Amino acid sequence: MALIGRERPGEDRDGVTDRDMDAQSYAEAVFVQEDRYLKEIKEDIRARGMPAIFVPPVVGAFIHWMAKSHDSQAILEIGALGGYSGLWLARALRQPGGRLVSLELNPEYARVAESHLTKAGLGDVVEYRVGPALESLQQLDRENARFDFFLIDADKENYPEYLQWCVRLAAPRAIIVADNALQGGRVYAVEHREPSTEAVRRFNQLAAADPRLRALLLPIGDGLVVAEVVAPGPA
């Protein structure tokens, strides 16, 4: 079967060949444009031997599209790695005045992410907070910080807690997005009982049942939960 992507010979599609092109790579090839700054982040992450666990381009483009459509002014990212999703998000911020706060456990990763956003001209809109995200979230609450868009993409065991914190820190009608909601299919395979899978299952159930949220799970990438906060505040 002939497959149609972007018809530009030699274009880098991250090693995707026609033979292994599937719905997601087709969607990326036709609709997603990564500029040199986004591509450089991924190359740098690989060159440094950091884990290449950034969101796929279609998810980057989707969170950008959502945050921009939502006219986001204050975005909170949990899990920065090298700044790949952070750059998609920072570019969606309302300007002037928008800001991205990004939480990262590893100080070296936060430094790499910050250098990439600075290179892309967005160093002044992003603030990296280094340390366990649960501590940074408590601190943000003490500062009375509020956000209108969230990306949860850090340690899976804490996803249920991250959800509660995001609702607490949410401005009215904020959007919460969480990556890896399918865990490579393990969430719906009952034999998988690892703590990370159990935690994401619990997260999905909480997001689906919480009356403060209007939530969906979209099976793109490794699964994205997307929720609108219809009633912010504590449970």
Ligand SMILES: C[S@@+](CC[C@H](N)C(=O)[O-])C[C@H]1O[C@@H](n2cnc3c(N)ncnc32)[C@H](O)[C@@H]1O
């Ligand atoms: C999947 S990566 C984030 C990828 C990034 N969102 C992207 O798409 O470019 C997860 C990140 O969460 C960080 N992390 C893990 N546990 C954390 C914790 N308890 N607090 C804050 N960050 C954490 C890891 O160091 C890692 O950089």
